[in-house]
Amino acid sequence: MSSLFINAGLVAGVALAVIPVILHLFMKQTPKRVVFPALRLIQRRQETTRKKLRVKNWLLLLARMALLALMALALARPRFDAKIQAGDADVESAVALVFDTSLSMAYEHQDKTRLAEAKTLAEKLLERTRNGSQVFVIDSARAVEPVAMSPASARKAIQGLEIEPANQTLNQGLGLAYGAVLGAEKPLREVFVFTDLTQSAWGLAQQVANLDRVEKDKQGVGTYVMNLAVPLAERNDVAIVRVEPPGGIVGQDEPVPIRTFVRSIGKPAKRTVEFYLDDQKRDQKVIDIPANTEVEVPPFLPRFNAGLHRVTIRLEGEPDPLPENDSYYATFEVRPAVKVLVLSDQALDAEYVANAIDPEALRERADQPRPYQVDQKRLDQVDLASLRTSLNNYVSVFLLNAKSPSADLWQILDDYVKSGRGLVIGVGDRVAFDFSAYNDSPSARQLLPATLKAVTIHQDYSFGKADLGSTLFSGGGDARALITELSQVPVYKTLEVEPIADARVLLSYQDDRPALLERVVTGPRGTGRVLLWTTALTRVPNQAANWNEFPIANWSFFQMMNQTVPYLAGETTRKLSVEAGETVSLPVDTEQRFTDFNAQPPGRVPPIRLTEPAPGRPLSISTRLLNLNPENLFGQWNVLANRAGAEPVRLGFSVNPPAAESNLAALEPTDLDKLLGKDQYKVASSPEELVRKRTEGTVGRELFPWVMLLILLLITAESALANTFYRDQPSSPAPATRLAGVRS
Amino acid sequence: MAAPVEKYLKPEVIRQVARLDLRAKFIVEGFIAGLHASPFQGFSVEFSEHRKYSPGDNISDIDWNVFAKTDRFYIKKFQAETNLTGYLVMDLSGSMGYTYRQELTKFEYGISLAAALAYLMIHQQDPVGLMAFDQKVSQSLAPKSKRTQLASILSVLAKLQPHGPTEIAKSLHQVASMLRHKSLVMIFSDLLADSEPIIKALHRLRHAGHDVILFHILDEAEAKFPFDGMVELEDNETHETLLVDADGVKADYLEEVAAFREGYRHDCFRARIDYVPLDTGMPFDKALMSYLLNRQTRA
Numbered sequence A: 001m002s003s004l005f006i007n008a009g010l011v012a013g014v015a016l017a018v019i020p021v022i023l024h025l026f027m028k029q030t031p032k033r034v035v036f037p038a039l040r041l042i043q044r045r046q047e048t049t050r051k052k053l054r055v056k057n058w059l060l061l062l063a064r065m066a067l068l069a070l071m072a073l074a075l076a077r078p079r080f081d082a083k084i085q086a087g088d089a090d091v092e093s094a095v096a097l098v099f100d101t102s103l104s105m106a107y108e109h110q111d112k113t114r115l116a117e118a119k120t121l122a123e124k125l126l127e128r129t130r131n132g133s134q135v136f137v138i139d140s141a142r143a144v145e146p147v148a149m150s151p152a153s154a155r156k157a158i159q160g161l162e163i164e165p166a167n168q169t170l171n172q173g174l175g176l177a178y179g180a181v182l183g184a185e186k187p188l189r190e191v192f193v194f195t196d197l198t199q200s201a202w203g204l205a206q207q208v209a210n211l212d213r214v215e216k217d218k219q220g221v222g223t224y225v226m227n228l229a230v231p232l233a234e235r236n237d238v239a240i241v242r243v244e245p246p247g248g249i250v251g252q253d254e255p256v257p258i259r260t261f262v263r264s265i266g267k268p269a270k271r272t273v274e275f276y277l278d279d280q281k282r283d284q285k286v287i288d289i290p291a292n293t294e295v296e297v298p299p300f301l302p303r304f305n306a307g308l309h310r311v312t313i314r315l316e317g318e319p320d321p322l323p324e325n326d327s328y329y330a331t332f333e334v335r336p337a338v339k340v341l342v343l344s345d346q347a348l349d350a351e352y353v354a355n356a357i358d359p360e361a362l363r364e365r366a367d368q369p370r371p372y373q374v375d376q377k378r379l380d381q382v383d384l385a386s387l388r389t390s391l392n393n394y395v396s397v398f399l400l401n402a403k404s405p406s407a408d409l410w411q412i413l414d415d416y417v418k419s420g421r422g423l424v425i426g427v428g429d430r431v432a433f434d435f436s437a438y439n440d441s442p443s444a445r446q447l448l449p450a451t452l453k454a455v456t457i458h459q460d461y462s463f464g465k466a467d468l469g470s471t472l473f474s475g476g477g478d479a480r481a482l483i484t485e486l487s488q489v490p491v492y493k494t495l496e497v498e499p500i501a502d503a504r505v506l507l508s509y510q511d512d513r514p515a516l517l518e519r520v521v522t523g524p525r526g527t528g529r530v531l532l533w534t535t536a537l538t539r540v541p542n543q544a545a546n547w548n549e550f551p552i553a554n555w556s557f558f559q560m561m562n563q564t565v566p567y568l569a570g571e572t573t574r575k576l577s578v579e580a581g582e583t584v585s586l587p588v589d590t591e592q593r594f595t596d597f598n599a600q601p602p603g604r605v606p607p608i609r610l611t612e613p614a615p616g617r618p619l620s621i622s623t624r625l626l627n628l629n630p631e632n633l634f635g636q637w638n639v640l641a642n643r644a645g646a647e648p649v650r651l652g653f654s655v656n657p658p659a660a661e662s663n664l665a666a667l668e669p670t671d672l673d674k675l676l677g678k679d680q681y682k683v684a685s686s687p688e689e690l691v692r693k694r695t696e697g698t699v700g701r702e703l704f705p706w707v708m709l710l711i712l713l714l715i716t717a718e719s720a721l722a723n724t725f726y727r728d729q730p731s732s733p734a735p736a737t738r739l740a741g742v743r744s
Numbered sequence B: 001m002a003a004p005v006e007k008y009l010k011p012e013v014i015r016q017v018a019r020l021d022l023r024a025k026f027i028v029e030g031f032i033a034g035l036h037a038s039p040f041q042g043f044s045v046e047f048s049e050h051r052k053y054s055p056g057d058n059i060s061d062i063d064w065n066v067f068a069k070t071d072r073f074y075i076k077k078f079q080a081e082t083n084l085t086g087y088l089v090m091d092l093s094g095s096m097g098y099t100y101r102q103e104l105t106k107f108e109y110g111i112s113l114a115a116a117l118a119y120l121m122i123h124q125q126d127p128v129g130l131m132a133f134d135q136k137v138s139q140s141l142a143p144k145s146k147r148t149q150l151a152s153i154l155s156v157l158a159k160l161q162p163h164g165p166t167e168i169a170k171s172l173h174q175v176a177s178m179l180r181h182k183s184l185v186m187i188f189s190d191l192l193a194d195s196e197p198i199i200k201a202l203h204r205l206r207h208a209g210h211d212v213i214l215f216h217i218l219d220e221a222e223a224k225f226p227f228d229g230m231v232e233l234e235d236n237e238t239h240e241t242l243l244v245d246a247d248g249v250k251a252d253y254l255e256e257v258a259a260f261r262e263g264y265r266h267d268c269f270r271a272r273i274d275y276v277p278l279d280t281g282m283p284f285d286k287a288l289m290s291y292l293l294n295r296q297t298r299a
Helices: A008-026 A039-043 A046-076 A114-127 A151-159 A170-182 A211-216 A347-357 A384-393 A407-418 A442-447 A479-486 A556-568 A669-676 A687-698 A704-726 B020-035 B064-070 B106-123 B147-159 B168-178 B195-207 B220-224 B246-270 B285-298
Strands: A032-035 A093-099 A134-139 A188-195 A222-227 A237-244 A248-251 A258-265 A269-277 A280-289 A293-300 A307-316 A327-335 A338-344 A372-378 A394-400 A422-427 A450-457 A463-466 A493-499 A504-509 A514-523 A526-536 A577-579 A583-586 A594-600 A608-610 A619-622 A635-643 A646-656 A682-684 B045-052 B074-080 B085-091 B128-133 B137-144 B183-189 B211-218 B230-234 B241-245 B274-279
Touching (some): A008 A046, A039 B230, A039 B246, A046 A704, A046 B241, A046 B246, A093 A114, A114 A188, A134 A170, A222 A669, A237 A327, A258 A307, A307 A635, A327 A577, A347 A556, A384 A407, A394 A556, A407 A442, A493 A514, A526 A556, A583 A646, A619 A635, B085 B106, B085 B137, B106 B128, B106 B183, B106 B285, B128 B147, B137 B147, B168 B195, B211 B285, B220 B246, B241 B246
Parallel strands (some): A093 A134, A093 A188, A188 A222, A248 A327, A338 A372, A338 A394, B085 B128
Antiparallel strands (some): A237 A258, A258 A293, A450 A493, A493 A526, A504 A514, A583 A619, A635 A646, B045 B074, B128 B137
8 A cells, every 4th residue: 555655644535534424413504594485396306306406416426535535645646656665765676677688770961970979868867876786788689687886886888889790589588587577575576678679689480488477476577678779760771681692602603693782771872882802892883872772783793713712792872870781792602513313213313404504505515614524324324333433523413213222322322322412312213113122122212201102183173382491492593583483384194102201392282292301311421302203304206205394384393303302412401601609600521630729700800619520410600609799790700621731722701781680671669569578668759758757667657646637627526516506695686575564 | 957846756755755645746746747738638538528718718729620610719638448447456454665775764755655646546537445454454545536536545545554463465356346437447456475476466457447556665775685604584474584695696596586577567468457567766757657557548
């Protein structure tokens, strides 16, 4: 009760409400007596009048009782939603300050970054925090259990906060803050979040830890979100939103058009886009960017030689409030043409796949780059012993429409896949009648993602859904366009299969039966993949006997085959350009004797010694754990793998700011409600508002004005009712009654 | 602005005149001044005979038709119609002595009006008498048209005092039985009693061939109910009391008063009785005009 009233003692005054009852009972007012000869005219309506009078009397009594009770309440100054006891406004408290240190907080407005603004506000807040209070400072980039500090120490900790290139979600920081203040034995517990409320800073699908404890806690925790976002009308930023391809492995002499997409938030902008290849400026384009629109810059067409190449794209022009997203860094590794082996019983079965991967026209022209070179071999002409030794030259093998692969062949292929390579199996008429060579061989069972069952004939049938999470689709061009093309390919025959437990269906038919299955096979020397197509990847001269029109229907066959080879070679999963916070995996031949691995950041900082990878594993570098500031993290990284008595192996990768940080779209209030609970937090957009809302949250919202308004209304009502009953008679003329010759 | 004499038509002015004879005179003169034409000519007298013109006679009275036939001057002589005998019937009930605002009581208003009518009638040489009743006719004065009759009537009126309960219907029956010739009966009462027997008594008067003017006098407070707040009302005749919320009951009461008057108006109309609803705040000319209209109809 006491926390509900500032002057709790005066609440007892509510008892005064009985006064009107006492007055009503004991001091009933005598009405004025008036002689009125025409009384008989009134008596006819007497009963109605009496009832009305009784109702009005009760109303008047109630109004007077309520009036006295409300007056007592008003003097007691009731509060609503108070967190602390009355009179304890200056109590020791547990305060958690959660800082959003994500890149968007580097946005400069009025010569001040959002983080600097947050620091200023937090300091002001700490000035109001009583000594003896516990303060927890939480950096969203480092979601670690915070330690309790004094307000003075907290001020120092806040000063040390910096923009972090890789950030955790604020949900995590908030969860830690709740945990910290709930554990503190203080009468007042508050959590302040300093953020620009951009969507990228929050995990919308992620629960805030300890929120359930806060809701159950009797004392409660006041949550205040300080919105530091620049007003929408004043917000402007030009950014490189994405680059395609973002970097990666490319074939030697292969043309790589680099497409850059730029967006301007707030107002139209004009920028010069500069392209650098290996630190040499090679091209530039001047572009006009309409407000809030994404435009594509005419592509940059570098020609890469073999080896590692760095592409840097920069926006030049007016100063930008968020300069971090004005540059993009990409690393391309140019590899020599790789070899692919296609095995089949008949030469014709290999033709379509071979031509898709290594077109005949290119094979005949020495001046044209050939990213992939295909060798075709008939199984009846293959010497298994020589095959075993030569297989290491191929990054992947296609086994197409092979009637009865021998157990030895399966064994060779099993070893091959377990060395980290890829195998594609395509079926056809030769497989259709006897599956024993596929289902019975132990080595085959080690590889195949499914057991073959029976051939099914279809009408009006085609491919359906694809697993876009797989880099087989997402690692190439436009995945959705490819799936649309696939859905238009007529399929007449398919193989019924029973997938094994850990098989992954990458592509289905339109009735969700599997069309392409994948099995990941791990061996001591690496991890390989096996793909099984349940329809043919070839055609036969007899049109009626064809399994599908896949090889000739449209360009989907060409694209699928050309994406399959780099997918199996691991090129699509090897990201050489990563966002801050991601992990880079650089394949190294661990059989070589490396002495150490050193990474040289882009900034002027000493090289970082890296941990040696386990045998068969790539060199893994977590950009989050590097603990570098944005200037030293974003850019081109060089990695030297030093060898004893040999030239070091030169590797490299690029680190960019998270693309989401360029999206300054604000979190919707409904999203915040979902995260923190409706009415469980307060958002302030200015220091004054924060102070006011904090006062409301701690001392509570005073209901005095509302009570006074009620009192005024009651006084009016009481006055109206009272005047109706006991209004004084007009002073003039005199109220007395004169009766000539009659007693008055 | 009202003419100086017309102000005497207002009750609040006439109450300041103490003598009843003066009240009557002032009321009548005020009324006449307001009419802008003499009420004593044209409808209250008729041609009687001719006589020879003698110097000093009014030239406008010469009958020129007779002069054309006889070549002599004759004066037209007019004679008042003396058949209209008037009775002023006063209600002496206690309720008539009531006033709320300290102006005229209903009774004082009534006797002022009666005195004025008596004055008017005597001036027209109509015989006029007086009756007063409470539970029965307690005072009466035989009708005469002499000038001294006015003094007698005023003297009696001045002495009358309203008191106690009344029997209006019974008294009116008594009045009817007392009148032998067709007369003009002018009743001054607040009619605060059961209306049915009163209407019957009025019918009896009409059946006997009398013309009746019913001056229904209520106090201004009874007509307008100016009270507010809680009041305890007391009937000064029966001493019954009633606690009422004046604001709450006002509308109902006024409806009741309107119905009360409408009832009398309707019944009187059917019986060809002049019903004149009055309250003590109203000027006297309305009542006097009602009398004169009645008189004209009979002439």
